[in-house]
Amino acid sequence: xxxxxFGQQIEEVLHRSQLLEDCVSTxxxxxxxxxxxxxxxxxxxxxxxxVAEEELRQQNEQxxxxxxxxxxxxLRYQELFEFAPDGYLVTDTYGKILEANRAAATVLNISxxxxxxxxxxxxxxxxxxxxxRSQLTRLHDIEQIQEWEIRLQPRRGHIFDASLNxxxxxxxxxxxxxxxxxxxxxxxxxxxxxxxxxIQLQNMQLQEVARIRTQIMSVLSHELRTPMNSILxxxxxxxxxxxxxxxxxxxxxxxxxxxxxxxxxxxxxSILDFSRLESDKLELKLQELNLVELVTATxxxxxxxxxxxxxxxxxxxxxxxxxxxxxxxRVQQVLVNLISNAIKFTETGGVFVEVQQLNPNRVVxxxxxxxxxxxxxxxxxxxxxxxQVDRSTTRKQGGVGLGLAIVEKLVRLxxxxxxxxxxxGQGSTFRVELPRQICPGLTH
Ligand code: ADP
Numbered sequence: 125x126x127x128x129x130f131g132q133q134i135e136e137v138l139h140r141s142q143l144l145e146d147c148v149s150t151x152x153x154x155x156x157x158x159x160x161x162x163x164x165x166x167x168x169x170x171x172x173x174x175v176a177e178e179e180l181r182q183q184n185e186q187x188x189x190x191x192x193x194x195x196x197x198x199l200r201y202q203e204l205f206e207f208a209p210d211g212y213l214v215t216d217t218y219g220k221i222l223e224a225n226r227a228a229a230t231v232l233n234i235s236x237x238x239x240x241x242x243x244x245x246x247x248x249x250x251x252x253x254x255x256x257r258s259q260l261t262r263l264h265d266i267e268q269i270q271e272w273e274i275r276l277q278p279r280r281g282h283i284f285d286a287s288l289n290x291x292x293x294x295x296x297x298x299x300x301x302x303x304x305x306x307x308x309x310x311x312x313x314x315x316x317x318x319x320x321x322x323i324q325l326q327n328m329q330l331q332e333v334a335r336i337r338t339q340i341m342s343v344l345s346h347e348l349r350t351p352m353n354s355i356l357x358x359x360x361x362x363x364x365x366x367x368x369x370x371x372x373x374x375x376x377x378x379x380x381x382x383x384x385x386x387x388x389x390x391x392x393x394s395i396l397d398f399s400r401l402e403s404d405k406l407e408l409k410l411q412e413l414n415l416v417e418l419v420t421a422t423x424x425x426x427x428x429x430x431x432x433x434x435x436x437x438x439x440x441x442x443x444x445x446x447x448x449x450x451x452x453x454r455v456q457q458v459l460v461n462l463i464s465n466a467i468k469f470t471e472t473g474g475v476f477v478e479v480q481q482l483n484p485n486r487v488v489x490x491x492x493x494x495x496x497x498x499x500x501x502x503x504x505x506x507x508x509x510x511x512q513v514d515r516s517t518t519r520k521q522g523g524v525g526l527g528l529a530i531v532e533k534l535v536r537l538x539x540x541x542x543x544x545x546x547x548x549g550q551g552s553t554f555r556v557e558l559p560r561q562i563c564p565g566l567t568h
Contacts, residue, residue: 133176137169211307214293217300219244219260231286231309233278244305249277263303267292273310285314334402342399345392352392356385394526397457398509401533408451408537410562415455415487416446419479422459429467436474437467443479448487448560454534455558461527462491462554470495473551482557489556498546506544507532538562 144162205212211228215221220243229236232247248256252275263269272288289306359381367375400406423439430437459477466475473494480488498506498513505511509529535542539559546552 129176133169133172137166137173140165140169211305211309213244213305213307214302215244215305216302217264219257219303222302228305228307231278231307232276233281238279247276247278249275249283263290263292264300267300276307284309284311286310338399338402341395342403345396345399348392349389349396352385352389356382356389359385391524391526394524394530397530398526398533401530401537406534406537408454408562410449410451412447412449413452413455414446415448415450415489416441416443416479418452418455419459419477419489422456423463423477426460426463426467429464430475433467433471435467435470435472437463437477438474439477439479441479443481443487446479448558449562450538450558454538458531458534458556459489459491461531462489462556465527466491466493466495466552466554469493470551485561486557486559489558490553492551492553494551497548497550498544498552499548500546503544503546507542 141162144158144165147158205223206225208225208227211231212223212225213221213228214223221239221241224236224239226236229239232239234242245253245256245260256274259269259272268289268291270289272290274286274288275283276286277283287308287310291304293301293304295301359378363370363375363378363382370378397406419441420439423437427437463475463477470493475494476490476492478488478490478492480490482488502511502513506513507528508525510525511529512525532542535556535558539562541557543555544552545555
């Protein structure tokens, strides 16, 4: 039963008592009868009133329970609002802050009490306030803005990047009452984005530098190779034709020209190889080859170098099937580089070349020496181009630090791996693993 009904019943009782009163005053003789009737009606009315009162009481109780439930909900939402990890604000349509949670106060570095009543625009750096206010005006039409990135300036503290999400609060008629704001500090995200951009830029620059470097190297070496070949060719011809006519010191001079020319040509070839490998322009010419024969022949070619330094040069193989598929010229290039380095950096003892079976699909080439060794800190850099452990010694020994870089790239192109281990003063071991067959696209 609602209040209206209850009021109607009271009205009804009043009306009836009025009627009775009227009857009593107009016909006093029926007094007794009317009195009885009046009592009866009063009793009924009272009964109805009691029922109504009971219903009202029950409704009141339900109302109290409902109010309590609403209060609990309200507190729950208040807590959610209050302790939310993001800043929440409620402003009127002029941007004046009406409500704020803790996170909002923290983000704006001001206590909540001081925050209420301030305009949000007062937290925008002065030079950006005009743009901010225009956007607020726009909000009247567009009603909400997602991910609005601006800079905010807390009362004390640094300007920071923030993202705002705004929605309009409306009354029942749809008129805007204010705005609800979600404020997020996105400094970390912005910094990460800036870092990423810087890295991408740096990457692009590095790629460009690498590209230009490869191009220069390739053009230069091409341009150098042709005249170098003719210098070499003509000096060799000169020596052959006029050997007997030349006095010994002239012979010696021409021989020096040839030696230096050959050295320069090897260097030019290395630079060319390296730039081809860098730009993926080098292709392997695959064919079946006898690995043990290749290793033995290559070692023999270098034997003179080892003998000049009184070094032992030993080849050992336990390969049952020496046939593999690879590019013989390039496998030889790898071996020449490793063995000549081993000889170059060894003064006593020797160089030991081993060929082993690793598993049915892979073989191992090992070049060990008893030379100066490589410091542990240098082992990771050793395959970098133009890297030399000690420039003064290596200059004495010749070389520019391209050999191992080429070897590493060649081995990778052959789908193999190269590793090095070394003990300073005791020697180094270079270990190359190669597949028996090179399948395109297979890395191991
Ligand atoms: P380089 O033309 O200088 O020999 P490499 O790329 O072949 O260039 O070698 C780079 C550097 O690695 C050498 O200068 C040397 O310092 C070191 N190195 C290479 N092989 C050996 C080795 N077997 N023993 C000691 N040091 C070595």
